[in-house]
Amino acid sequence: MKIKNKLMKRYLLIIAGVFFLSGLNAQVNVFDCGTYHQDLSPSQVNSQQVINGSCMTLGANGAIQVNNSTSKSVFASQGITLKNDVHIGAFDTDGGVHLKITGKAGLEVVVMNYTDLYGVLRYKKAEFGIRLPDDILTRIGHFLNEEGIHQDELNPFLEWNIDVEAMFTHPASGTVRKVDGYYTREYSENSQTDDWDDVGTDYPFRVRFAPPLNGDWIAEISIRIDNEQQPAYTSDLFGFNVVESGDPGYVKVHENKKNLIRGERMIFPAGHNFPAPNDHGNAFLGAGSSYLGNYLLTLGNTAKATNTKEWDFYLQKVESYFQQGGRYIRTSQLPWSSLIEFEKKGNYYDRLHYAWEQDKLLDLCEQYDALMAFNMMFHTPFVICDGYGMSLWDWERYWKDSNDKIYYDVQDPWPVYCYNDNPQEVGGKKPHEALSNEDDLKYHEQRTRYYISRYGYSTKIYEFELLSEPFNVDANAKDVTKPYQDSITQEQLRQEIFTAIEAYHGRLGWYIKEKMGHNEHLIGVDYSPDSWQKPKDQSFLHGTIDVIGLNDYDASFNKYIKTKNGDNNVFEDGENSRAKIVKDFQSWTGKPVILSEFGDDEKYKGCTTYKGSVIDAMSMGFTGICGYSLWEGQIEGQEHMWTATIRAQYHLNGDDVINTLSNGNGQWMQGRQKEKIYNAHDEAAKELQYYISNSKELSVGYIRNRTYNIHTKRIGEKCNLFINTIPVDNLYNFVWDDGPYKLRLEGLKNNTDYQIDWYSFEEGLYIGSDCQNTQGDELVLHFPELSVTSDKPEQPLVWFVVREQNCQQAMRSSEGESDVLQLFEDIRQDVGIEDNSDILDNTEKLSGIYPNPFENYFIISSTCEDILTLQTIDGTVIGNYKISKGVTKIPTAFLPKGVYLVCLQKQNQQFKIVKQ
Structure with a gap:
C-alpha cells in the first residue's frame, strides 16, 4: 500500500524479506546481488514512476531528490540499498515513495554462459537455465520413462502440456520480448562407442535471448501447466545490463524488396549447402565401408543413424570452409542425421543429441561471423517412394531390390515416418494430408517452436526456410510421378497438394510470427524454377513469408539465357532466362528471390569435373537474386570447388558490387545478352549479364564463353549432351570483336567515359583495364580473349567492373601503376x-x-x-x-x-x- 504524506512529513515504507539462492554446478544464480546489482542514476529515477528490478542501489551515481508532489515506487525482488545522497521528502498530498522487496522464493534461475550479468553482449546469446519444481520433474519423468502408464504425465515438448516462457523488458525504451523455453539434455561424446552419453543437468529447461538494445533489462520466467491461463510457477524479477558487441544484428529485407541487408550494409549470401552429416552413406541402411566409427543404426535405434564421429567430421569440414574464407552456408534437417522428430510424433527426447550438435554449428558460425540459412524440414519423409535410395526415411515401406526394381514390403519392420499414422496396408494416408490435417499441423507447430526457441536467438541465421522442395511432396519413384511439378496426374490431386502446401507454409509462418511473436528472422518458402510456366501453390502470397527460394538444377549450356531478343535491359513476353524467372517471382510476390540449391543436374555428377559449378558461382549472382547456395561442394572430395565460391562471395559482397546494388535506395537495373560468333552457328557462344547502378555511374557483371560446358569438359559419356550443336559441341576461343554483334552495356550515361577493369576466371585476379566512351547510352565491351582450348590459359569467363571515369585521368592512373x-x-x-x-x-x-x-x-x-x-x-x-x-x-x-x-x-x- 502506498503511503502519502498529508502532513508534509517524510515517510518511508520498506517491506523487507531479502533472500538469495546459490548457484549450482558453476552456473550463476541470477538473483544473487553479486551477479547483478543495478545502481540507479538520478536520470533513471526521475524518468520512471515505477521501477522494477532485482538488486538496486539509489544514490551511488549522484544525488537523488524525491519530494513535494513526486511519486515513486521501487520494487526489487532481492534488495534495495539507499546511499547518503538519497533525499526523500518532504511531500505534499500527492507525493510519496514506496520501496518494496518482492522476493517470494520462486523458480531457481541461473545464467549458463556468463559469470555475472553486468556485461551481457548485445545480439549475443544469454542462456538461462530453470530448475523445475519436483512435482513437474516427476510428471515429465512419467512421460519420458513410462509413457502411457500415468495419467499425470507431461510431455516437455508440447506447449499444451508445459509452457515455459520468459518476458524480457527494456525499461528505457518500453521494448518487451517474449521468448519460449525448450527442454534439453546435456551430453558428452564417448570416444569408445561413438555414441552420446547423457551427463544430466539440474536445469533441463533453457531460455536463450540475444538482447537487441544496450542498457538495463529486467526479466521474469513463468511455467504454465496443462494449458492453464495462469502460471503455476513464476520466478522473481531479475536484471542484467547489456553492452555493445559490434554485432550488426539480424538480416532483413532491403527496402528495394530484392536484396538483403545486415545492419547498414547490403549483403549477398553466396556459399554452399552443408545440409548435415551426409558424407559416408549414413542415409542408407548398411552404410558403406567409408562410414566413420561404430555403426549405431539398428532396428530399435534409428535415431542414431549418424554417430559422433560423423558429426565431428561434418563440423571439421564446415570449419575448414570457414577457415578458407567461406562465410555463408545452408543447412537442412535431415531425418538420418539432424531432424529432431521422426519415429515419435511430438517426442524429441531420443534425438536431442542432434540438437546438441547443431548448437556447436552455431558456435562455429559465431566464431567466424558466418551466416546460415536454416532449412527446418527436408522433404524426403513426404516422398511416397524416394528415388535416391533413401527408402528408410521416406513415407511408405518401399524398397529397391538387386535389380533396381521397386517393391512394397508390408512386413517391413523399420518405422515409417511418425506422421504416416495410416500406412498403405491400413488405409493409405498420403503425405500431403499430413501438411493440412489440423492435428498434424499442431505437432508441426511444436517442432517449429522447438527450433525457434533453441536457435532463434542467433543473428547468424539469416533465414528459416520452412520446407525443402515441396514440389516433391507425394512424389513416387515407383510410378515416376511428381504431382506438384508435372502435369501427369489428376487435377484434383494437384489442387489437394497445392492446398496442403499452402496450409503448411501459412500455418507455420503465422505460428512463428504471430503466435510466438518471433519477427527477428526471415521466413522462406521453396519453389522449382519452372514454376513460372506451370500451376503452383500460392504460399508466396502469405504475409508472413519474406523470401522466395528456388531449387535450380540445370546442366544446359544456355541455362542463364535460353531465349532473348530486343533491348538488354527489357524483360519481354516469351523471354526464357534465369533473370526473367527471378523478375517474375519478384513481381508476383514483392519479395527477394534466393537460390536455396542450384548447380548442374545431379545425374551428371559422375561425368563432370564440376567446372560448371565454378561458372555458376561466378555468374548466378548477376541474375537478380539476393543470394545462393551451391549444392555441389558439400561432400568429401569436393573441397576444390570452395575456392571459386569464396572468391565470388568476396566479389559479390565487395564495394564494387554492393555499391552498384545499393546506389539510389537499391534501384539497380539488370541486363543480359547472348550473341553468336558466326551467323552460321546454331547457338550463341557469347553471354553477358550485368547490373547498372541507379546513378548509372557503376556497373558490374560477367562475360562467358558458352562453348565451355558440361559436354565439352566431360569425363564420361553420360555428359555427351550437345552433339552437332555448333559451336557448343566443341571448344572455341574468341575475342570481343568476333561475330556480327558486339556485347554491350545499355542504359549508361550518354557520351560519357567509363573505365573497365577485368578479372580472371576462378581466382578473380586483376587482368587489366581499358577506358571507353559511350555511344548514346551503350558501352561496347572490349573483353580479353575467352580461351578454352588446351593450348591456351583456361579463361571461359571474366568479371568486369565499370566506373564512370575521365579516360585521361584513368590513363594517368594506369601509367602511375605502370611506374610502380x-x-x-x-x-x-x-x-x-x-x-x-x-x-x-x-x-x-x-x-x-x-x-x-x-x-x-x-x-x-x-x-x-x-x-x-x-x-x-x-x-x-x-x-x-x-x-x-x-x-x-x-x-x-x-x-x-x-x-x-x-x-x-x-x-x-x-x-x-x-x-x-
Missing part, C-alpha cells in the same frame, strides 16, 4: 640485383607490396610463381591466389578497412598491409 611496376625493375638494374628477392627482403625500404596502405588493389613482386595467402590479422584466410614471377595485381575492393597479412607460401615470407 617499373620501379622494381629500375632498382634491380641500378644495384645489380639478379632477382627480386633482395628487394622483397628489404621491407624497410621497399616491402615488395605497393601501395601500402592500399585501397582497391595492391601489387606484389615475386621472384617465382607462388601461392599468396591473404589473411585477417587473427589468421582467418580470406583467399589464396596464384601469382606469377614478377608482378601481380591483387584486387581488394571487397575488403573492409583494416590490417591484413600477406603470406607467400613457397618463399616463406609474410607482409603486413593496411586497407584504408
